[in-house]
Amino acid sequence: MEHSPAIHVKGIGKRFGSFVALQNVDLDIRAGELLALLGPSGSGKTTLLRIVAGLEWPDEGDLQLDGDSALRRGVRERHIGFVFQHYALFRHMSVIENVAFGLRVMARPRRPSDAEIRSRVQRLLDLVQIGHLGDRYPSQLSGGERQRVALARALAIEPSVLLLDEPFGALDAKVRKELRRWLRQLHDRLGMTTVFVTHDQEEALELADRVVVLGHGKIEQVGTPEEVYGAPRNPFVFDFLGQVNRVRCQVRGGRPIVPYAHVEQLNGDVSRDGPGTLYVRPHDVVLQRDPAGPATVRFVGVVGPVVRLEIEVVVGAPVLEAEMPHHIYAGYRFTAGDRVSVRFRTATLFSDVPTEPQMTPADLSLLSADL
Amino acid sequence: MVRWILILISLLFVGTFIVLPLVTVFAEALRQGARAYVAALADPDALSAIGLTLTVAAIAVPLNLVFGVVAAWAIAKFEFRGKSLLITLIDLPFSVSPVISGLIYVLLFGLQGWLGPFLSEQGFKIIFAVPGIVLATIFVTFPFVARELIPLMQEQGTDEEEAALVLGASGWQTFWRVTLPNIRWGLLYGVLLCNARAMGEFGAVSVVSGHIRGLTNTMPLHVEILYNEYNFVASFAVASLLALLALVTLSAKSAIEWKIGRGLKGRGH
Numbered sequence: 001m002e003h004s005p006a007i008h009v010k011g012i013g014k015r016f017g018s019f020v021a022l023q024n025v026d027l028d029i030r031a032g033e034l035l036a037l038l039g040p041s042g043s044g045k046t047t048l049l050r051i052v053a054g055l056e057w058p059d060e061g062d063l064q065l066d067g068d069s070a071l072r073r074g075v076r077e078r079h080i081g082f083v084f085q086h087y088a089l090f091r092h093m094s095v096i097e098n099v100a101f102g103l104r105v106m107a108r109p110r111r112p113s114d115a116e117i118r119s120r121v122q123r124l125l126d127l128v129q130i131g132h133l134g135d136r137y138p139s140q141l142s143g144g145e146r147q148r149v150a151l152a153r154a155l156a157i158e159p160s161v162l163l164l165d166e167p168f169g170a171l172d173a174k175v176r177k178e179l180r181r182w183l184r185q186l187h188d189r190l191g192m193t194t195v196f197v198t199h200d201q202e203e204a205l206e207l208a209d210r211v212v213v214l215g216h217g218k219i220e221q222v223g224t225p226e227e228v229y230g231a232p233r234n235p236f237v238f239d240f241l242g243q244v245n246r247v248r249c250q251v252r253g254g255r256p257i258v259p260y261a262h263v264e265q266l267n268g269d270v271s272r273d274g275p276g277t278l279y280v281r282p283h284d285v286v287l288q289r290d291p292a293g294p295a296t297v298r299f300v301g302v303v304g305p306v307v308r309l310e311i312e313v314v315v316g317a318p319v320l321e322a323e324m325p326h327h328i329y330a331g332y333r334f335t336a337g338d339r340v341s342v343r344f345r346t347a348t349l350f351s352d353v354p355t356e357p358q359m360t361p362a363d364l365s366l367l368s369a370d371l
Numbered sequence: 372m373v374r375w376i377l378i379l380i381s382l383l384f385v386g387t388f389i390v391l392p393l394v395t396v397f398a399e400a401l402r403q404g405a406r407a408y409v410a411a412l413a414d415p416d417a418l419s420a421i422g423l424t425l426t427v428a429a430i431a432v433p434l435n436l437v438f439g440v441v442a443a444w445a446i447a448k449f450e451f452r453g454k455s456l457l458i459t460l461i462d463l464p465f466s467v468s469p470v471i472s473g474l475i476y477v478l479l480f481g482l483q484g485w486l487g488p489f490l491s492e493q494g495f496k497i498i499f500a501v502p503g504i505v506l507a508t509i510f511v512t513f514p515f516v517a518r519e520l521i522p523l524m525q526e527q528g529t530d531e532e533e534a535a536l537v538l539g540a541s542g543w544q545t546f547w548r549v550t551l552p553n554i555r556w557g558l559l560y561g562v563l564l565c566n567a568r569a570m571g572e573f574g575a576v577s578v579v580s581g582h583i584r585g586l587t588n589t590m591p592l593h594v595e596i597l598y599n600e601y602n603f604v605a606s607f608a609v610a611s612l613l614a615l616l617a618l619v620t621l622s623a624k625s626a627i628e629w630k631i632g633r634g635l636k637g638r639g640h
Contacts, residue, residue: 055533055537076536076537076539088531089534090535090548092552101538157538157539
């Protein structure tokens, strides 16, 4: 099914003093999807979310909501549901008054009657499963309950888009998992375009329909969780999503040369000779017992869902990390000191030789100074 | 042992320097009985001093309330150049002797002052008149509200205001429904202190007032005049009103602190 974008971000840039928070960001967010903005702190993900909400203004670029430019509209007129990282509940109001706020401040002709407001608030509280907490104050609620109040408050104005800033950041691990599953169900039920910001890759990969990976104010990759995890487009995404080994190599004649390992399936561009780096996930490192092998097992960790091994190839060089399921490990029973041979089941090559002259941000600012 | 010594020293100190003078004020005021006390307060000059003090406070306190909220809001919720200078300037009246504060206005608006001759040509009299007293009082009391609100508003941040705006509230609605309720106890506290100082200020007001009986005498000035005339009963009778004001302020302040403390611990059902 073809969707027109609910949110269209075009060439957005934003600076805070000399800090570049976002540069030239383009992004289409589809109606009804659940999208994650994923990145380390300082990558600009929250700034992007706040620009969409109207809480920040971009220095350049355009933003369209449902086909209209939103930059002419202030935060009040955008009609967006926003859940703040620390919830920002009104501390002097009961839960009911918090949720009712968006309805009570409506201009008189549009404002529902008091009875209507009360019944809508109760329906929302039931929806987020805290119907019995209406008379409490925020200080009397747990983190998870506050989160639900914040969500109900945002949904009360029947927004077309729901934005969440680190929605699970302030919760402990167990509550976080529960709420995550519950938010997914809620999204599937309401079908509302939803964007959330997170620095937790697991959260993004598990919850979202599509993931936007941000780094240093730029979009590094957009795709489904499978795409960004399985086929990272560049070293940054590789590093940020999951564990990865970085192996220096030389590319010659269309092959990466690694003296101690055999590469079975290679991704990436090998058209240019020269130095490069192979990115290999630990579960793609395959070991075989081999007394004449080039590598030595240094550490074996059997606790947890998989067995983790550290392999030393050259004395003093960074170790390789390998992972294998317990039932495979049972066939080998490696111990520290074993000699092994190494294969990379899948590896992705990023050449050090640039495809075309890359422009640094400094060059770009020189260019714009000329204009 | 140490505990009892420390408590004893504190009690002696408070007793000598605070309770004893307070008791003295009321004892002296009532020395010749309730009739003389009431007569001293019913004296036209005393009534005029009380009236002037109330008038001055009624002008200075609301003005400083508005100024304090505006300044605290600007300082706590926005970033701008010169912010630290503004904070320093707000503190200025605390660090300058009140007499100097009074003299500043004499220099500005007095007949030999910069603006005085011009203003007196227009028929405005500021020094040795009520406007001068109001100005000096505003100057001396303007830090109270702002000082009380700045740390409170800084700690509360702008999250709740942003949440209100996203939910469609106007700036005005946000102020009345979110910002003001969040600062109400701090604000009341600041207003109380501001009011106590506005009514009790002596130094600055003394310089600009001219001590004209029945016209430019506030309560503290009236107390001094009566005392210098050896009219002790009348003097202490007026002083006892100021002392009562202090006691009321103090209890209101404790009540607010109790209220705030309870709010922090969560509201019971």
